Amino acid sequence: MSNTAAPTAAATTIVPHASDAARSGPAHVESPTAYDAILLAGFGGPEGQDDVIPFLRNVTRGRGIPDERLEEVAHHYRHFGGVSPINDQNRELKAALEAELAARGIDLPVYWGNRNWDPYITDALSEAHARGHNKLIAIATSAYSSFSSCRQYRENFAQSLEDTGLADTMTIDKIRPFFDHPGFVEPFIEGVRTGIQQLREQLPDLDVAKEVRILFATHSIPTADAERSGPREGAAEYRDFGAGGAYAAQHLAVSEVVAHAAGAGAAWQLVYQSRSGPASQPWLEPDINDAIALLPAEGVRAVVIVPIGFVSDHMEVLWDLDTEALETCEEYELAAVRVPTPGTHRAYVSGLIDLVLERRDGTPASERPALTELGPWFDVCRPACCENVRAGFKPAAAGIAP
Ligand SMILES: CC1=C(CCC(=O)O)c2cc3nc(cc4[nH]c(cc5[nH]c(cc1n2)c(C)c5CCC(=O)O)c(CCC(=O)O)c4C)C(CCC(=O)O)=C3C
Numbered sequence: 001m002s003n004t005a006a007p008t009a010a011a012t013t014i015v016p017h018a019s020d021a022a023r024s025g026p027a028h029v030e031s032p033t034a035y036d037a038i039l040l041a042g043f044g045g046p047e048g049q050d051d052v053i054p055f056l057r058n059v060t061r062g063r064g065i066p067d068e069r070l071e072e073v074a075h076h077y078r079h080f081g082g083v084s085p086i087n088d089q090n091r092e093l094k095a096a097l098e099a100e101l102a103a104r105g106i107d108l109p110v111y112w113g114n115r116n117w118d119p120y121i122t123d124a125l126s127e128a129h130a131r132g133h134n135k136l137i138a139i140a141t142s143a144y145s146s147f148s149s150c151r152q153y154r155e156n157f158a159q160s161l162e163d164t165g166l167a168d169t170m171t172i173d174k175i176r177p178f179f180d181h182p183g184f185v186e187p188f189i190e191g192v193r194t195g196i197q198q199l200r201e202q203l204p205d206l207d208v209a210k211e212v213r214i215l216f217a218t219h220s221i222p223t224a225d226a227e228r229s230g231p232r233e234g235a236a237e238y239r240d241f242g243a244g245g246a247y248a249a250q251h252l253a254v255s256e257v258v259a260h261a262a263g264a265g266a267a268w269q270l271v272y273q274s275r276s277g278p279a280s281q282p283w284l285e286p287d288i289n290d291a292i293a294l295l296p297a298e299g300v301r302a303v304v305i306v307p308i309g310f311v312s313d314h315m316e317v318l319w320d321l322d323t324e325a326l327e328t329c330e331e332y333e334l335a336a337v338r339v340p341t342p343g344t345h346r347a348y349v350s351g352l353i354d355l356v357l358e359r360r361d362g363t364p365a366s367e368r369p370a371l372t373e374l375g376p377w378f379d380v381c382r383p384a385c386c387e388n389v390r391a392g393f394k395p396a397a398a399g400i401a402p
């Protein structure tokens with residue numbers, strides 16, 4: 001994305017970094033730090049029918065999700081035997097990270113803990129401490145800036161340090177939001193290329209540039225959260241990211257990179273999924289299903305769905321995309337493919353280790369890979385970054401205090 005490109009909804013409002021000099025200032029890159037362990041922080045998910053309701057209570061604690069929505073979501077899990085694949089996916093990611101570390105001769109143990117289900121972050125911290133590891137660098141399984149995708153993990157870190165009594169002994173830093181790191185982006189580029197190939201095989205007369213639409217899908221969040229994503233207005237690092245704040249701007253920027261690299265000239269758009277909350281509360285739109293319904297009238301015959309907001313094929317992907325969105329495509333007689341998430345893709349696993357090392361070594365910003373002009377993002381979150389206007393202020397680890 002460039003500030004000189006033809007105006008689009010996103011490009012006109014994003015002010016890129018002025019220069020490499022501005023990018024490598026101390027505000028962006030922290031000093032080298034001798035970490036002694038990695039904390040893999042996941043969302044967590046139920047692993048049996050009896051877990052479903054307690055898990056949903058954990059996720060929605062104090063957040064005003066209507067009962068009907070909880071029942072609906074419980075049904076998604078029940079449909080799959082009450083088991084979310086997310087914990088197994090994180091077990092596999094942990095094993096893949098350990099294998100990559102071993103292959104590179106790096107001696108950093110990986111501790112895995114979840115925000116909303118067993119094993120909890122508190123378990124991981126206690127285990128790390130018991131083995132003498134107290135300087136942690138966290139990898140959260142979420143690539144973007146917003147309350148739900150960044151700050152909530154950081155608040156859970158702070159709370160978990162309190163709960164384990166380790167607040168004075170242990171520190172937790174976090175790798176930068178990695179939405180535009182090549183390790184995260186490459187698997188999507190590969191997936192879109194393959195997806196378009198599959199559509200061509202299915203529909204030999206397909207005119208890709210005219211008849212294919214690439215739908216980049218991410219989790220909807222309340223517009224109030226989206227507006228507050230990234231540095232707070234008034235902070236030195238604040239920039240006007242346009243509608244949807246840093247959250248939408250990051251998704252738009254990385255979607256454009258993927259579409260440009262692999263889209264074969266097809267048009268693309270950013271769509272949202274998995275909305276919850278009271279109907280009166282505005283959330284980011286359009287919903288993917290509403291967007292699909294409009295496509296036949298535009299001459300679209302085939303759709304590539306790219307779960308650009310997610311790192312693994314968990315329930316939000318299996319239900320909201322593979323079940324609901326694909327059904328909507330069928331209803332509107334559109335051919336459709338869903339691209340895989342990074343999962344344990346080699347590039348992704350190796351990219352996560354690179355992100356740990358750049359932080360450990362204090363690598364200058366100018367030497368850090370970033371595929372959009374928004375990045376590389378800050379090492380530490382700015383004061384009041386991504387604060388939740390609904391729940392109010394809570395302390396957060398891995399950031400600059402307000
Ligand atoms: C931005 C974002 C991500 C991406 C970043 C990241 O990956 O962390 C994400 C991921 C996920 N969300 C997940 C599940 C749920 N999210 C919920 C609720 C909510 N998510 C929100 C946002 C996000 N969510 C928001 C603003 C709410 C409303 C309540 C609140 O303000 O917090 C609810 C409650 C019921 C409902 O409202 O749907 C559930 C069950 C799972 C697990 C899937 C599995 O089990 O396989 C994953 C990976």
Ligand SMILES: [Fe+2]
Binds near residue numbers: 219
């Ligand atoms: Fe969610």
